[in-house]
Amino acid sequence: MPHRLNPSGLIPKALAAASVLLLGACVTSGEKATVVQQPKTPAVRTVSSFTEALRCMDTLMWNHGKRDIFITSNGIPDATGKVAGGTKEMLITAVSRMSERSSAFRFVDFEPTLDDVNALYWMIGVQPNFRAPSYYIRGAITQLDDNVVSEAASAGISLPTVDLGISADQVMSVISVDLNIGELATRQIIPGLSASNSLAVVSSGKGADAGAVVGKAGLSFNVSLNKSEGLHQAVRTLVELSTIEVLGKMTRTPYWQCLGIDQTNPTFTAQARDWFDGMAPSQRVAYVQRVLAAEGYYQGSDTGQLDESTRDAVSRYQADHDLIATGRIDFDLYQRMLAQPSGRAGQTARIQSVSNAGGEGLPRAAPPTGAAASPDIVLTSERGPQPRYRVGEALVVRVQPTADGFVYCYYQDAGGSVARIFPNRFQPDAFLQANQQAEVPPGAQKPFNLRMDRPGAAETIACVVARDEIGTRIPERYKTEDLQPIPGASLADVLGAYGSIQGTSVKSKQMRVQVMPAVSAMR
Numbered sequence: 001m002p003h004r005l006n007p008s009g010l011i012p013k014a015l016a017a018a019s020v021l022l023l024g025a026c027v028t029s030g031e032k033a034t035v036v037q038q039p040k041t042p043a044v045r046t047v048s049s050f051t052e053a054l055r056c057m058d059t060l061m062w063n064h065g066k067r068d069i070f071i072t073s074n075g076i077p078d079a080t081g082k083v084a085g086g087t088k089e090m091l092i093t094a095v096s097r098m099s100e101r102s103s104a105f106r107f108v109d110f111e112p113t114l115d116d117v118n119a120l121y122w123m124i125g126v127q128p129n130f131r132a133p134s135y136y137i138r139g140a141i142t143q144l145d146d147n148v149v150s151e152a153a154s155a156g157i158s159l160p161t162v163d164l165g166i167s168a169d170q171v172m173s174v175i176s177v178d179l180n181i182g183e184l185a186t187r188q189i190i191p192g193l194s195a196s197n198s199l200a201v202v203s204s205g206k207g208a209d210a211g212a213v214v215g216k217a218g219l220s221f222n223v224s225l226n227k228s229e230g231l232h233q234a235v236r237t238l239v240e241l242s243t244i245e246v247l248g249k250m251t252r253t254p255y256w257q258c259l260g261i262d263q264t265n266p267t268f269t270a271q272a273r274d275w276f277d278g279m280a281p282s283q284r285v286a287y288v289q290r291v292l293a294a295e296g297y298y299q300g301s302d303t304g305q306l307d308e309s310t311r312d313a314v315s316r317y318q319a320d321h322d323l324i325a326t327g328r329i330d331f332d333l334y335q336r337m338l339a340q341p342s343g344r345a346g347q348t349a350r351i352q353s354v355s356n357a358g359g360e361g362l363p364r365a366a367p368p369t370g371a372a373a374s375p376d377i378v379l380t381s382e383r384g385p386q387p388r389y390r391v392g393e394a395l396v397v398r399v400q401p402t403a404d405g406f407v408y409c410y411y412q413d414a415g416g417s418v419a420r421i422f423p424n425r426f427q428p429d430a431f432l433q434a435n436q437q438a439e440v441p442p443g444a445q446k447p448f449n450l451r452m453d454r455p456g457a458a459e460t461i462a463c464v465v466a467r468d469e470i471g472t473r474i475p476e477r478y479k480t481e482d483l484q485p486i487p488g489a490s491l492a493d494v495l496g497a498y499g500s501i502q503g504t505s506v507k508s509k510q511m512r513v514q515v516m517p518a519v520s521a522m523r
Contacts, residue, residue, distance in 0.1 A: 050240040054097040056258035057244055061104035066251045070382070071095070072108045072133040072184070076177065076239060078141040090236050091137065094243040105247065108133040132184070132393075134383050137246065139179035141235065142196075174200050177238040179246045185388055185516065192274070195245035199234050254338050269335070276334045285310065288329050291337045292317055301376035301402060301507075375405035375434070377465040379509040387511070391518040395450040397421070397461050397511075400437040405465045406430045409440060410494055411450060414457030414515070417485040418494060421450065422463070423471075424482040430471055448483060455517040462491055464498045464508040473501050 061067075075088030092107050099105045181193040241259075248255025252275050256268040276284070282304035289310055292298035298313035311327035319325040321336055381387040382396045389395060399422065401407055407430055409422035422440045423430040426447045432438055441448050452459070464470070471479075474497045480486045486494065491510075498506050 050237065050244065051097070053244055053258045054094060054240060055100075057098045057248065057253075057255060058101050058104070060248075060253050060255070060258060061098065061251065062102035064251070064253045066102060066104040066253065068106055068382075069104060069135070069251070070106045070108055070133040071135045071137060073137040076139045076141060076179070087141070087235065087239060090239045091243060094240045095247070098243070098247065104251070132383075134184060135190075135250070136182050136184050137179060137243075138182060138189075139177060139242070142176050142178045173234075174198060175234050175238060177235070177242050179242040181246055181250055185390065190250075193246055193249050195242040195249075197238050197242050197245070199238050257339070272335050272338055273331060276331050284329050284334065288314065288333065288337065301374075374505045374507070375401040375403035375465045375467060376507045377401055377405075377407065377463055377509045379461065379463050379511050381461075381511065381513075385511060386514075388514040388516055389452045390516050391452055391455050393452050394446070395452065395461075395513060396446075397440040397450070398437055399432075399440065399463050400435055401432050401465045403434045403467075405432065405467050406469045406471065407432050407438070407463060407465045408471050408498070409461065409463040410491060412460045412462070412491040414454040414459055416490065418489050418491050419485050420480070420482050421461075424448075430469065452513070452515045455515055457515045459513045459515060460491055461511045461513065462495055462508060464495065464506055466498075466501075466504045466506045468504045470498060470501050470504060470506060474498060 073088060073091055076091060077087070095105050095107050176196065176198040179195045180189050182189045244255050244258060248258075249271075254268070254272070256265065256271075261268060279287070285306050286302040286304040289298055289300065289302040289304075292310070292313045293300070293302070295317065297317050298310065300309055306329065314329060314333065315325040315327040317323075318327075318333060323332055323336060378400045379385070380398050382398065383389070387395070397409065399407060399409055407422065408420065410418055411421045412418045422438065424440070427438065427440070427442050441450070474494075478486055478489060478494055478497055495508055498508065
């Protein structure tokens with residue numbers, strides 16, 4: 001029988017009687033009430049051995065201009081079946097602590113299984129404000145050797161990552177955690193972005209001590225565990241240590257600084273050397289130009305060209321930092337800049353920087369603004385500067401000038417049609433202030449979409465910027481309505497029209513978008 005409200009608002013008789021009995025009952029006062037149960041262990045805030053290292057990573061990400069890298073994970077399952085812990089929440093907490101100030105990482109609560117990836121692309125279509133993660137973290141508790149040594153008079157154990165001696169009446173357990181990073185769109189694990197760490201928990205009497213080792217460094221980190229915390233706190237310690245390592249590698253930031261490891265440690269010198277060798281020459285120059293600009297040695301933009309002004313700035317920086325003033329960009333210069341990022345570089349780096357296997361993922365600092373500053377432009381997407389999308393997905397373009405200027409952006413689809421996408425009827429003002437980022441399409445509701453529809457195609461976004469309102473000075477044939485194809489025009493024609501304008505400096509950037517087949521077509 002359906003429930004109905006009492007139209008008179010009166011309390012039913014049975015309930016009224018119960019209320020009278022309750023009012024007439026004897027109730028013990030709060031002061032005399034007997035405490036039936038109290039918690040035996042007071043609640044404490046979780047502070048692990050790597051809490052300060054996570055804060056350090058947050059500052060490091062800020063200084064290196066890392067921001068808004070969307071990641072996800074389905075947790076770190078226990079492959080041994082012996083530890084039941086909320087490893088996914090531990091991972092989220094670690095990522096959150098690394099992003100409080102820098103906003104370096106955005107964790108998307110999403111399970112990256114194949115079926116859920118299909119749901120992801122469906123969700124993008126129906127939830128315009130949903131941000132798809134670019135990367136996912138996977139891993140497991142891969143080893144738990146419980147009670148390796150128990151009640152031994154004296155013994156020792158030697159493993160690739162642990163070397164400990166055990167005294168009388170001690171129990172030792174060894175735990176290992178492995179983490180890797182993959183690209184969500186392709187489901188490919190990115191080579192080199194991995195961490196494998198082990199921790200030995202040695203229990204004796206009422207206390208417990210532990211030693212954790214970064215596998216490749218051969219260095220020990222002494223941590224403290226309470227006996228009541230047991231293996232779960234040890235797992236948290238390993239999760240935090242491994243998260244610092246893999247995300248530091250992914251963003252190419254010197255994470256070893258936050259672990260108290262010297263810059264000259266051979267393992268991490270080799271890591272920095274790998275990063276340097278993996279960069280194209282133009283990427284090396286652009287990185288150095290950004291750091292030099294942030295330090296006040298260089299007044300230009302990050303063109304990636306080693307011109308005379310850049311050589312002069314490099315020489316002055318080298319002379320001031322105890323390096324041989326050659327004017328050349330070598331590993332010693334890169335390592336010095338990597339070791340001591342400028343605070344000003346962090347304050348001026350406002351690019352949405354996402355690192356991937358083929359990109360540099362390095363900080364981008366804006367040149368000084370002012371009357372004489374000619375704006376350059378930073379062009380990227382919510383998936384980085386070299387984005388890949390599947391058929392049906394919608395592209396979000398992010399553009400920002402390095403100085404005050406007027407910005408115009410165009411989109412060329414797979415068929416060659418070109419349309420102006422910024423400014424548009426929803427974003428009518430072409431003027432952007434220095435380091436002001438515009439998203440196209442704008443807002444959470446996205447009044448229009450740039451949706452991919454041809455697999456295997458390469459579509460292109462191009463933007464131009466100048467100090468003057470150059471959009472009014474191009475030929476009339478290119479001044480068509482926004483979001484509509486420009487008849488008979490190619491992207492090269494449009495860019496050429498802007499480039500031919502006299503009396504002002506016009507800078508342009510292009511971003512190619514690779515379109516892949518839909519997930520359902522691959523199954």
